[in-house]
Amino acid sequence: MADHATPNPDRYFVPAPSAWPFALTVALVAILAGVSGYLEDKHIGPVPIYAGAVLMFYILFRWFRGVALESEGGFYGAQVDRTYRWSMAWFIFSEVMFFGAFFGALYYARHLSLPWLGGEGSKIATNLQLWPGFENAWPTNGPAKLNGDFDTIPAFDVPFVNTLLLLTSGVTLTLAHHALKANKRTATILWMWATVALGCAFLFFQVEEYMHAYGDLNLKMASGIYGSTFFMLTGFHGMHVTLGTLMLLIITLRLMFGHFKPESHFGFEGVAWYWHFVDVVWIGLFIVVYWL
Amino acid sequence: MAHHDHAHDDHAHDEHHGPEKGIMRWIKTTNHKDLGTLYLFFAFTMFFIGGLMSLVIRAELFHPGLQFVDPEFFNQMTTMHALVMIFGGVMPAWVGLANWMVPMMIGCSDLALPRINNWGFWILPFAFAMLLGTLFMEGGAPAGGWTMYPPLVLQTGNAFPFLIFAVHLMGVSSITGAINVAVTILNMRAPGMSLLKMPLFVWTWLITAYLLIAVMPVLAGAVTMLLTDKYFLTSFFTASGGGDPVMFQHIFWFFGHPEVYILILPAFGIVSTIIPTFARKALFGYDSMVYAVASIAFLSFIVWAHHMFTVGMPLAGELFFMFATMLIAVPTGVKVFNWVATMWKGSMTFESPMLFALAFVFLFTIGGFSGLMLAITPVDFQYHDTYFVVAHFHYVLVPGAVFAILAGVYYWIPKWTGRMYSEKWGKIHFWLSAIFINITFFPQHFAGLAGMQRRVPDYAVQFVDWNVWSTIGAFGFFLAQFIFIFNMLACCYGWFGRKQGLPDRVWEGAHGLEWTVPSPAPYHTFEVPPVISDNEVTAAHDSVDALDKHKLS
Numbered sequence: 001m002a003d004h005a006t007p008n009p010d011r012y013f014v015p016a017p018s019a020w021p022f023a024l025t026v027a028l029v030a031i032l033a034g035v036s037g038y039l040e041d042k043h044i045g046p047v048p049i050y051a052g053a054v055l056m057f058y059i060l061f062r063w064f065r066g067v068a069l070e071s072e073g074g075f076y077g078a079q080v081d082r083t084y085r086w087s088m089a090w091f092i093f094s095e096v097m098f099f100g101a102f103f104g105a106l107y108y109a110r111h112l113s114l115p116w117l118g119g120e121g122s123k124i125a126t127n128l129q130l131w132p133g134f135e136n137a138w139p140t141n142g143p144a145k146l147n148g149d150f151d152t153i154p155a156f157d158v159p160f161v162n163t164l165l166l167l168t169s170g171v172t173l174t175l176a177h178h179a180l181k182a183n184k185r186t187a188t189i190l191w192m193w194a195t196v197a198l199g200c201a202f203l204f205f206q207v208e209e210y211m212h213a214y215g216d217l218n219l220k221m222a223s224g225i226y227g228s229t230f231f232m233l234t235g236f237h238g239m240h241v242t243l244g245t246l247m248l249l250i251i252t253l254r255l256m257f258g259h260f261k262p263e264s265h266f267g268f269e270g271v272a273w274y275w276h277f278v279d280v281v282w283i284g285l286f287i288v289v290y291w292l
Numbered sequence: 293m294a295h296h297d298h299a300h301d302d303h304a305h306d307e308h309h310g311p312e313k314g315i316m317r318w319i320k321t322t323n324h325k326d327l328g329t330l331y332l333f334f335a336f337t338m339f340f341i342g343g344l345m346s347l348v349i350r351a352e353l354f355h356p357g358l359q360f361v362d363p364e365f366f367n368q369m370t371t372m373h374a375l376v377m378i379f380g381g382v383m384p385a386w387v388g389l390a391n392w393m394v395p396m397m398i399g400c401s402d403l404a405l406p407r408i409n410n411w412g413f414w415i416l417p418f419a420f421a422m423l424l425g426t427l428f429m430e431g432g433a434p435a436g437g438w439t440m441y442p443p444l445v446l447q448t449g450n451a452f453p454f455l456i457f458a459v460h461l462m463g464v465s466s467i468t469g470a471i472n473v474a475v476t477i478l479n480m481r482a483p484g485m486s487l488l489k490m491p492l493f494v495w496t497w498l499i500t501a502y503l504l505i506a507v508m509p510v511l512a513g514a515v516t517m518l519l520t521d522k523y524f525l526t527s528f529f530t531a532s533g534g535g536d537p538v539m540f541q542h543i544f545w546f547f548g549h550p551e552v553y554i555l556i557l558p559a560f561g562i563v564s565t566i567i568p569t570f571a572r573k574a575l576f577g578y579d580s581m582v583y584a585v586a587s588i589a590f591l592s593f594i595v596w597a598h599h600m601f602t603v604g605m606p607l608a609g610e611l612f613f614m615f616a617t618m619l620i621a622v623p624t625g626v627k628v629f630n631w632v633a634t635m636w637k638g639s640m641t642f643e644s645p646m647l648f649a650l651a652f653v654f655l656f657t658i659g660g661f662s663g664l665m666l667a668i669t670p671v672d673f674q675y676h677d678t679y680f681v682v683a684h685f686h687y688v689l690v691p692g693a694v695f696a697i698l699a700g701v702y703y704w705i706p707k708w709t710g711r712m713y714s715e716k717w718g719k720i721h722f723w724l725s726a727i728f729i730n731i732t733f734f735p736q737h738f739a740g741l742a743g744m745q746r747r748v749p750d751y752a753v754q755f756v757d758w759n760v761w762s763t764i765g766a767f768g769f770f771l772a773q774f775i776f777i778f779n780m781l782a783c784c785y786g787w788f789g790r791k792q793g794l795p796d797r798v799w800e801g802a803h804g805l806e807w808t809v810p811s812p813a814p815y816h817t818f819e820v821p822p823v824i825s826d827n828e829v830t831a832a833h834d835s836v837d838a839l840d841k842h843k844l845s
Contacts, residue, residue: 017323087471094471101543102513109534142535224534
């Protein structure tokens with residue numbers, strides 16, 4: 001940014017050349033190549049994965065730090081602000097479609113492939129010839145009873161507590177937002193810490209639940225289509241909660257460093273959008289994965 | 293011309309950076325023109341590699357029986373040819389053209405997110421290094437077809453995780469590129485450039501970007517399920533666990549069908565730009581063009597299972613997807629009609645971009661008609677997985693998408709480099725391409741109708757004649773492209789004594805903001821938003837008022 005000594009809010013901010021994106025790709029590819037080697041038992045060791053991960057976090061820190069400093073330095077006019085709004089909205093839309101693939105798989109299994117395996121309609125021969133005796137049911141690990149009998153996690157148990165935790169975190173985040181707009185910074189930071197704490201509590205219960213599923217219920221990824229959809233949906237959701245909590249934490253720390261103004265704080269709002277999105281996905285999960 | 297001066301008038305703010313020197317310029321660049329150039333060089337490199345793979349396929353099919361490669365390697369070639377051409381060739385070429393042209397067409401200084409733009413590009417060489425690297429691995433490259441259907445694809449050797457992660461990376465690149473273009477179009481238009489005044493290329497790219505953001509994550513989800521099925525014991529696509537291999541096909545084609553419009557919609561935009569220029573008339577039916585593209589995009593989400601008519605769907609599904617697919621012919625017909633009507637009574641000239649655009653209209657329509665034939669479920673039972681399908685999608689992709697890319701490069705290379713290409717060699721390139729591409733793919737219709745299976749290295753002797761023609765055409769087409777490469781590189785590097793010094797408006801019939809900046813376009817354009825005159829607006833110079841003004845001037 002040496003070239004951009006003075007901010008000019010009338011002109012769209014065009015950043016100086018940057019090596020971070022290239023370096024980020026190198027880090028990512030190191031991780032993916034390492035994981036590929038691991039999956040194919042090539043014994044190349046974990047070094048590329050760890051080195052790539054460390055490099056990735058370092059780059060992301062430096063890159064986002066630069067963006068935060070540009071923002072605080074007044075380089076971003078109203079138009080740049082709108083760019084971030086549009087971009088975040090489109091990004092969340094892409095995330096919705098990503099989850100849509102897994103929700104679609106769950107729908108397809110429950111309403112199409114399992115009834116067909118059970119011989120519904122014109123698929124009677126499938127049932128009689130290939131999977132005799134299989135009856136459509138849910139939950140199921142399929143006609144071959146993959147990985148043996150298992151139990152499921154009841155909806156109105158820990159998952160319901162988790163629902164309440166996430167919904168509450170949405171409220172505390174909104175309270176933080178209102179406090180920020182009213183320029184009550186201490187209240188903002190406290191509500192933010194409350195939100196981060198609720199996110200961590202949710203993650204704690206999710207991990208407990210996974211350990212319970214694997215240890216006591218014999219519910220595993222290998223447990224047929226139920227285990228597949230259960231762990232894919234809750235797993236990717238959990239990763240998003242982890243990322244969201246990390247983002248909330250960073251925003252909280254930035255607030256403590258004095259970043260953001262009552263009238264200009266899209267960094268905060270973007271993370272809030274993301275958190276609400278993660279929240280809504282959980283509601284969908286709670287209903288179609290745990291409850292129905 | 294008053295609107296002309298804005299590009300030159302404001303160089304007072306000298307603090308802005310020019311390009312860096314050497315290789316670091318390209319690694320660190322955030323400039324949309326640099327990145328557009330990188331994208332295009334990358335795309336044409338991939339076209340070359342993918343083209344070599346197609347020559348392996350065509351050489352093997354020159355004669356029945358096995359002669360050059362073993363069947364396993366043949367399958368690797370068909371799989372890799374498709375992945376390289378789609379994700380490495382056509383898609384990056386569109387992003388490259390969007391990089392170069394969208395900011396200059398809507399009057400803004402750069403794409404909305406320049407650093408993300410750099411990231412989106414630099415993912416691609418790494419992703420394709422991973423993908424092409426699988427050719428040298430134990431078990432070879434992926435060979436189950438680019439559609440990656442389980443359970444076959446799960447038999448891939450060491451290449452498998454590299455395939456999956458390469459697809460993930462390409463997806464990240466596409467999504468970031470699409471978000472960037474969409475946000476640029478929505479947020480950075482110069483004052484007065486309302487949505488229905490935007491050039492058609494910008495419109496088609498906006499809708500393409502929407503499709504990309506909607507479906508690339510679905511592909512990511514699909515290949516992630518493949519990955520967990522292979523390594524983490526899930527059973528999404530395994531019937532014994534309650535899943536279904538056909539489910540993959542549904543999820544894949546929910547991505548795959550919008551994907552084919554991702555490959556062709558920007559081509560519509562380019563043809564809609566070039567034909568008015570060389571017919572010296574305003575585009576006929578601007579609004580209907582926009583609505584037609586939007587309708588095609590909408591319909592693309594509800595036709596996916598026409599790729600799976602023979603898989604054993606319920607009858608209601610077959611009927612729904614047949615009729616929904618046929619509906620697409622309506623907006624597509626609107627577009628073809630509008631292109632023809634634009635030329636009606638125009639004063640036409642036939643420079644290279646126009647020749648490619650005209651060939652596009654004619655040959656893409658042939659591909660469209662064979663698509664209609666394939667849409668009819670009962671006859672698709674006969675056509676499915678034959679060379680008729682191969683002929684169909686190559687007609688829409690090569691004389692469709694690739695011709696439009698070539699047309700666009702011919703059309704804008706004088707603006708990019710400030711040097712005019714050789715018209716004589718452009719025309720030779722066009723005629724060789726147009727003739728050889730038809731020699732390559734037209735006989736495949738007949739071979740397919742007669743029952744020749746795709747993706748098989750051997751065939752019955754009755755198909756020999758068609759395949760001999762096809763192979764001759766493929767080699768001819770491949771060789772003809774070197775004319776293009778040298779013609780364009782000569783513009784880039786000033787070979788053969790080509791001098792700069794073209795007017796701003798290189799084509800006298802061209803309209804649009806890109807023709808108000810100098811040729812070659814300076815490193816930074818429109819740092820201050822331009823004032824837009826009606827003369828530069830696609831839709832406005834179609835209106836009666838503007839036409840009257842046009843006649844007076």
